[in-house]
Amino acid sequence: MEAFSITDIGKRRRSNQDYAFYSLQPIGPLPNLFLVADGMGGHQAGDYASRCAVETILEEVRRAENTNSAEVLIEAIQSANKKILTYSAEDEKLRGMGTTIVAATCEGNRLAVANVGDSRLYVINREEIRQITQDHSFVEEMVRYGGISREQARRHPDRNIITRAVGVADNLKVDCFFVTLQENDKVLLCTDGLTNMLDDSEIQGIVAGEEGNIRSRAETLVETANNNGGRDNISVILMEPFSEEVKE
Amino acid sequence: MIKIGMMIGDRYEILEKIGTGGMSDVYKAKCHKLNRYVAVKVLKQEFSENTNFVSKFRVEAQAAASLTHPNIVNVYDVGEENGIYYIVMELVEGITLKKYIEKKARLSVKEAVSIAIQACMGIEAAHKNHIIHRDIKPQNIIISKEGKVKVTDFGIAKAATSNTITSNVMGSVHYTSPEQARGGYSDEKSDIYSMGITLFEMLTGRVPFNGDTTVAIAIKQIQEEMPSPREFVPEIPVSVERIVLKCTQKSPDRRYQSMPELIEDLKKALMAPDEDFVQMMEPDDEAATRMIKEDEISEIKKQTRRREYTEEDMRLKKNPPRKRRPVAYEEIEEEEEEEEEVSKMEKLTTVFAVIGAVLIGCIVLFLVGRSVGIFGTESTPVHMIEVEGMDAQTAEKQLKDMGLEVVLEYETSDSVEEGKVISADVPKGTEIKEGDTVTLTISGEAPEGSTQSSDQSGLPVPDVKNKTEAEARATLTRSGFEVTVQQGESDTVPEGSVISQSPEGGSRAASGSTIVLVISSGPSSELVSVPDVRGQDIDTAVAILVERGLVQGTITYVNNEDPNLTDKVCEQSYSVGTMVAAGTKIDLSVSQGPKVTYALTGEIESPALENPDYKAGTPCQVVVTTASGKEIFSTMTETFPVKVNIGGIEDATGVITFGYSVTGETTTQVDPATGETISIPGESKLTSSQRVIEFTIEEEVQP
DSSP: EEEEEEEEEEESSSOOOOEEESSSSTTBBOOOEEEEEESSSTTHHHHHHHHHHHHHHHHHHOOOOOOOOOHHHHHHHHHHHHHHHHHHHHOGGGGEEEEEEEEEETTTTTTEEEEHHHHSSEOOOSSSSOOOOOOOHHHHHHHHTTSSOOHHHHHOOOEEEEOBBSSSSSOOOOOEEEOOOOOOOOEEOOOHHHHHHSSSSHHHHHHSSSOOHHHHHHHHHHHHHHHOOSSSSSEEEEEEOOOOHOOO | OOOTEETTTTEEEEEEHHHHHHHSEEEEEETTTEEEEEEEEEEEEHHOOOOHHHHHHHHHHHHTTTTTOOTTEEEEEEEEEETTTEEEEEEEOOOEHHHHHHHSSSHHHHHHHHHHHHHHHHHHHHHHOOOOOOOOOGGGGGEEEEEEEEEOTTTTTTTTOOOOOOTTTTTGGGGGHHHHHHHOOOOOOHHHHHHHHHHHHHSSSSSSSOSSSSSHHHHHHHHHHOOOOGGGGGTSSHHHHHHHHHHTSGGGGGSSSHHHHHHHHHHHHOOTTTTTOOOOSSSSSHHOOOOOOOHHHHHHHHOGGGGGHHHHHHHHHHSSSOOOOHHHHHHHHHHHHHHHHHHEEEEEEEEGTTTOOOTTTOOOOSSSSSOTOOOOOSOOEEEEOOOSSSBBHHHHHHHHHHTTTEEEEEESSSSSSBBBBEEEESTOOOOTTTOOOEEEEEEEOOOOHHHHHHHSSSOOOOOOOOOOOOHHHHHHHHHEEEEEEEEESSSSSSSTTTTEEESOOEEEEETEEEEEEEOSSSOOEEEEEEEOOOOOOOHHHHHHHHTTTTEEEEEEEOOSGGGGTTSSEEEEETTOOOOEEEEEEEEEEEESSOOEEEEEEEEEEGGGGGGGGGTTTSSSSEEEEETOOOOEEEEEEESSEEEEEEEEESSSEEEEEEEEEEEOOOOOEEEETTOOOOEEEEOEEEEEEEEEOOOOSSSSSSO
């Protein structure tokens, strides 16, 4: 297994409120862990929310005794939710903060994914790019419930509104997905700073194209997002579950 | 960070925080330059860090600053200091319409319509300047302490941000038009939709579309049929119901096409609420056969008197009600929704829950002076006080201070001292409305000349002095009187308002009898007879007027069929011999000869002619205005040339205005670290360009 992560401020923001973390080594009961968070709220608050979410999740996972990896992820995210809520109630500067989260762990060929908000996880190979997570965003839900078309969603001015976030409300619903990975699959976790700047086919072209290794592909993703405007912070974790070195 | 006591822009001293919203905080401040209090709205830091957003915010705020209207919270200044972006606005002491509705549960039809008229006039002023509000809702309408209605946050609230925000407290989607919910093109008619929802809420105390989530509500805006306000409040008159329904048509083409049209109907509804004058684009049969909602039934259960009528009403519905969930279930859900609404609003009031409330357009101003009962002329419920044994005059005064009408009756009594109140016809503690009448029985003989004792029959006549003619008419008609009007002069009562009435307010008159109102025509003065100046050249005409003690008014150049009158006065604003006050302005029209009209035919070329930055295929608004400012053509297009064929234009020249957005040039930079070339796409900016055009003379001379 091989992975590479980048978080980039982009071209238009004065701070980077994204946070990306991965470990190929076991953490608690999990064989590995991948986390991407996109914080929101004012200066400091947004940074704090994403960092706090990632750190809390790590802490919880380390302590976890449950062997069901999906449950571990969900419970850890719930703890992060409570913690951010508490801090934002205590400190005026942090009020209004929140964060998205996409968390994944890979056991053999089985990938468990949990998410809140509009950061995404994709499974990509030469043939297809599959978005595994469903965005908790206003436009995505409008499409899902038949209010607007996919086309209208793409141009909707309220694309930036998310309907769920970690650290905003007491009862948080975390979605969970399972994927069986194929040999040539690559897994991409990313924030909307990437997906608002590149469409899925561009992402697939870079991730599953002829050229490069995991690192150069991840770098090309961020570079392309910046070239396309870099309107937001960009974070990616690109992971190859069955890379040559590991497969042997 | 803004701190209390700090000075920004070298002139605004921050005094206290008076509100907080999704994107900004609002402070009361003192402007030291003009020595007045103002409201300063400060953009929250997370938004001021976003350069795109800030530039949009500034442009929108500048546009809003160009508006001045009594029904708009005027923007005085826009500025930036050390990364703090702020807007300086008129400080309006009062409460938001949202709070006002919450406080009163729902408003009377008359009050709702009056508030709507005022709000619409403010919005109309913005529309005239091509500013669309895009976020009309009761939270953005403020009722000042003086009872004035003011619309705020023009163009500011919806300056789009790309910051990720949550929809948790997204209250504004309750008022969002279907086209905005879809993310489509929005215009003046979107504001008309939101105004319709606002009017619905004023009338019924609830919003028409509710749901658990923002998305659910947005989808209802797009898909679900608009309920009639009469389902919730059956006494809403037909005209008002139809106004609401016309405003809230799903298709913008079927709504009122402009604010003036809506205002006209609202005014009519005030005068003749039961008349059927609202022209629907298409009859909406379904609306007539809807079932009465459960919360209304529970309301009816409470008031058994009304049950009979409503049950019958339900039987009369032609179609069986649509399939729906069991009543009990829905009732509970309904309540929960309302609770959730309330709690959402409460969340906004406490900064705690503004957590995640960073949402587009939800700027709620919590203004100072939210004292209750400042809206004295409206029917706020009050509780009857204990008056028995009280001195008659004291009791009368106290009740009048509560906004009640008082009628005194006299009766001899052995037990109650003379001059004291024996009883009142309204028991203590009863909830009554302002303007209701309380009859007090006083011990003793009626004082001489007391109208109350000599005339007990009939209805109490409301006092309408100083009210405008329309208001007075509405009040009296509602109370069951006929109205006739005479003109009178007054130095104190403004033109168009009531100087006096007969019978007087507070007296009694038979139901259906006529109340004579004297309406002010302004200050009195000496009268002169208007001379005939037609056929004179303009200098001579003015000389003749001045000789008579009259004043030259506006001079208009017109076309007149009679070639003999060319360059001569052909019309005057008062007919010959009319007696007018000395100093009256007489408007004159001077003929430029028989009428010539012009036409605009052919093709309008792309704005790329003037502005090479315009990219073919970009949506562009094309508006043709004549030299005198009349808009004769307006369209949105993506393709040029645009074919036009317009005749009957009165001016020889005009201007074509194009509105579109351009994306700036892509610039390249070399990264000093890596030596790589980075290209940075330009920013997208709203731009307009203009083209002066000459119209062609139309051959035919119009009769």
